Amino acid sequence: MGDVPVLTSPELAEHAGVSLEQARRLWRALGFPEHPADEAAFMGADSEAVGVLLEVVRSGLIDFDLAVNLTRAVGQTMARLADWEVSALVQHVEEMDADEAGPGARVDLALQVVEDFSKPFESMLIYAWRRHLAAAAARIEALGATDEDLHTTTLTVGFADIVGFTALSNTLTEERIGDLVELFEVRCADVVATQRGRVIKSIGDSVLFVNDDPIRAYDTAEGIINVIGRDPRMPDIRLGLASGSVVMRLGDVFGPPVNMAARLTAVARRNRIIIDAATAAVLPEDQFETRRLPARPVRGFGLVEPVAVRRH
Structure with a gap:
């Protein structure tokens, strides 16, 4: 993440301009456990992410409940994707280097591969999301053309x-x-x-x-x-x-x-x-x-x- 935790949950909420309960709901929706109020468990990036989402809510484009639902969808999808990505890369490294290094060295090498792979993977992630977003919009458009319930x-x-x-x-x-x-x-x-x-x-x-x-x-x-x-x-x-x-x-x-x-x-x-x-x-x-x-x-x-x- 390129940062260290320095914010407690009340400080995160204050920095993001939301109530403590709203911040906790969004954090749970992402799939992460709550932390004691006096524990510094959050980074500046966490505050920025919450703040950006709440700006969209304040603009009137979506309401807070929808923001929580979308956050939950993102959290569940990203959690599985991250586990899948890391386990696949770790297995790949172990197969390449099984006879040349000890278990600890292989884990370090695997983590380095994950780090090096992150940037190109982020680009592919955005591309795939946009492609699937277009396909999903096309399906909704087809339903709308026949005046059906869009759900x-x-x-x-x-x-x-x-x-x-x-x-x-x-x-x-x-x-x-x-x-x-x-x-x-x-x-x-x-x-x-x-x-x-x-x-x-x-x-x-x-x-x-x-x-x-x-x-x-x-x-x-x-x-x-x-x-x-x-x-x-x-x-x-x-x-x-x-x-x-x-x-x-x-x-x-x-x-x-x-x-x-x-x-x-x-x-x-x-x-x-x-x-x-x-x-x-x-x-x-x-x-x-x-x-x-x-x-x-x-x-x-x-x-x-x-x-x-x-x-x-």
């Missing part, structure tokens, strides 16, 4: 789940588990991007993605099976697809299709795609063959008839 849209939601991950993880080393999860996430993300979808989140052994085109959502599911389930070095996988109205909020999606897609993976066969009736209804009959399966209880939905699907 609600119709999507096909996909859920990819590794079969028997808990049992599998008990048989692998920690390093192998990490490599497996990383490869799973990378391959899924590549397939989703190729089909013009979006990865909403990954949760270790599962990935949630969306697409506004049900055919592309199916192609995504099929592609994930090809690069994961049909690779003998990787575990089997199950795919569930469900379509309908979802609410988009702070980078996440909510609604019955999200829950249905997740539940369907529990009834799918290994390396197979299961869809709901809504998705079956929008897939062209001249391209896809669908077959209703026996009704079975699905948590939160009662009796449901899943649908097996394949291309002609």
Whole structure:
């Protein structure tokens, strides 16, 4: 950070021109713990960041509650990104220098690599943010053009789940588990991007993605099976697809299709795609063959008839 902590939380609030409670709310939203009022835990950069954000609030562009929500989104995203970046660079350094230096020296070298990498990475970070901001604005613009609720849209939601991950993880080393999860996430993300979808989140052994085109959502599911389930070095996988109205909020999606897609993976066969009736209804009959399966209880939905699907 290029600085040392010299401010207590009351001093931070005073310097930033905000109340102590506002400063603490923003600090918690970033994902950091509170500090005792008499502890010098903050730097000048912290005060500047809070002050800049509150200037935007005072301008009337956003209110304070929205500022807290945006700060929380930034905090959660940056925390994961920072952990991901540091762990990847540390692993890279250890692989390069595993036989030439002791553990302490490798950590020092890794930290130096992180420092040297920070400047170019900051430029890439701003570029990627602007690119994704443009894409998100375009999606909102498309919703506005049809006079729809700007938080609600119709999507096909996909859920990819590794079969028997808990049992599998008990048989692998920690390093192998990490490599497996990383490869799973990378391959899924590549397939989703190729089909013009979006990865909403990954949760270790599962990935949630969306697409506004049900055919592309199916192609995504099929592609994930090809690069994961049909690779003998990787575990089997199950795919569930469900379509309908979802609410988009702070980078996440909510609604019955999200829950249905997740539940369907529990009834799918290994390396197979299961869809709901809504998705079956929008897939062209001249391209896809669908077959209703026996009704079975699905948590939160009662009796449901899943649908097996394949291309002609």
